[in-house]
Amino acid sequence: MMQATEYQRRDGIALADLIHKRDVAPVELMERAIEIGDGRATALNALCYVDREQAIDVARQAVPRGQFGALPFLLKDSGLASKTLPSSVGSRLFGAMRSPIDATLTKRFIDDGFISFGRTTVPEFCMAPTTEAIQNGGPTRNPWDETRSAGGSSGGAGVAVSTGVVPIAHGSDGGGSIRIPAACCGLYGLKPSRGLVPLGPSRGEAWGGLAADGVLTRTVRDTAAALDGVVGMELGAPYAAPAIPGSYREHLRQPFDRPLKIAMWRSAFEGIAVAADCIAAVAFTANLLASLGHEVVDAAPPPIKYGSFLRAHQDVLAASVTMTVNGMLRTRPDLDLRTCLEPALLDAYAIGKTLSAETYALAITRFHTIARQMEVYMADYDVVLTPTLTQLPAPLGTHSMETDFRTFRNAVGAYTTFLAIINASGQPAANVPVYWTEDGLPVGVQLIGRFGQEAGLLKVSAQLEEAAPWIERYDRQFQP
Known part of the structure; x- marks a missing residue:
């Protein structure tokens, strides 16, 4: 029988190979996943809606399929539709919603051999860079420093992968929500290009086209393989990014x-401060890239009006909150929102009710302007290298929703300065965990690619992974 420590140290492809060769039974892996989840990950408050009995039953009967055979998996509590797992989106407003259907992405995960046995924790409505929702009963803690955040909104996912x-x-990413927890937890996390991964069938876009789904992993090849299983056109989708012919995973092997030519940003928009450790991580990565034969040049970011973007981002998020809350109120008009929403989102609901159609349209236009600015800028570069965050993983309570919405989001914007603009541009971007402080805290760097160019981004990430391996950097505090 496979031991928990053996299970923890392997990536998804390695475990899938064992499944396909019949060297290990799917139920053994599910038992190990639940064992570790019930221990370290539960102590860090990373999981919710775990259905142990159903998971064991499904795994026991599983016939290997797809790339991953019958691999334990977790869906983010983002509302991604699943017939088997409820979702609250981190909010008391929803409780535990059930869906009569699987989302297109959920179906593709199943077809590729993933068995989802629970969900991972998120902040309320997935609108924070830290995971501290009241609905979760407390914060989700960083396994490398439990006084700090694991990131958000895919914070629980970050902990689940980093603890094995x-x-x-x-994961999903509407303003950095894959890349932030990847940076905080020392993982690889890629936000795909807009329209590459399906969002339907219940919706065509989220947050004005900002949001994209993906995965968090410990190896680049796992991300590449996961993309192979889920990318591609969805009937009726409003956006479509080009996928490469063939396989992202196979593309990793091609030189x-x-x-x-890589542009390196050492400074942020409009004088926002960047911590010395974050700048050091960029410099370290630049040296690695140069040693691999690439040309790295110091460059200034394009002249994006960041303050205007933050306002536009806030307006679209507030409009989304209002739409979502009003949808609930149509069926539950008796709800007292003061007991259902945290203060920042209660304020966002009030703001959203006052926004004009012109304000919303101008916000979307601002996003499109940034998309053009970034693509024109990148005509001279293949990749842009930036810090992922402007500061080290935030101490718990730093980004509290116990304030008004705009104050909250302005602070978030100063922490995630290099991230949400890439949601606006729709380009692919990845956190790469090549740098750690002397105290053992991960410090992420971000690689940004041209629209639809995931293949090149994955390949240069794999080169960095080979030059500065991180697969052995996972939390080992689980005790069987």
Whole structure:
């Protein structure tokens, strides 16, 4: 029987190979995932809606399929529709919603061999860079420093992967929500191009086109393989990014036909401060890239009006909150929102009710302007290298929703300065965990690619992974 420590140290592809060769039974892996989840990950408050009995039953009867055979998996509590797992989106407003259908992405995960046995914790409505929702009964803690945040909104997913509950977990990203927890927890996390991964069938876009689904992993090849299983056009989708012919995973093995030209950003928009450790992480990565033969040049960011973008981002989020809350009120007009929403989102609801159609349209136009600015900027570069966050993983309570919405989001914007603009541009971007402080805290760097160019981004990430391996950097505090 496979031991928990053996399970923890392997990535998804390695475990899938064992399943396909019949060297290990799917139920053994599920038992290990639940064992680790019930221990370390539960102590860090990373999981919710775990259905142990059903998971064991499904795994016991599983016939290997897809790339991953019958691999334990976790869906983010983001509302991604699942017939088997409820979702609250981190809010008391919803409790435990049930869906009569699987989302297109959920179906693709199943077809590729993932068995979802629970969900991972999120902040309320997935609108924070830290996971501290009242609905979760307390904060989700960083396994590398329990006084700090695991990030958000895919904070529980970050903990689940970094503690070895699962090698791959679902995440979503509307303003950095895959890349933030990847940076905080020392993982690889790629936000795909807009329209590459399906969002339907219940919706065509989220947050004005900002949101994208993906995964958090410990290896680049796991992310590449996961993309192979889920990308592709969805009938009726409003957006479509080009996927490469063939396989992202196979593409990792192909050499670049020339050195890449990489722009390095050491400063943030409008004078926002960046911590010395975050700048050091960029410099370290730049040296690695240069040693791999690529050309890295110091460059200034494009002249994006960041303050205007923050306002536009806030307006779209507030409009989304109002739409969502009003949808609930139509069926539950008796709800007292003061007991259902945290203060910042209660304020966002009030703001959303006052926004004009013109304000919303101008916000979307601002996003489109940034998309053009970034693509024009990147005509001269293959990749952009930035810090992922402007500061080290935030101490718990730093980004509290116990304030008004705009104050809350302005503070978030100063922490995630390099992230949400790439949601506006729709480009792919990945956190790469190559740098750690002397105290053992991960410090992420971000690689940004041209629209639809996930393949190149994955390949240069794999080069960095080989030059500065991080797979052995996972939380080992679980005791069987």
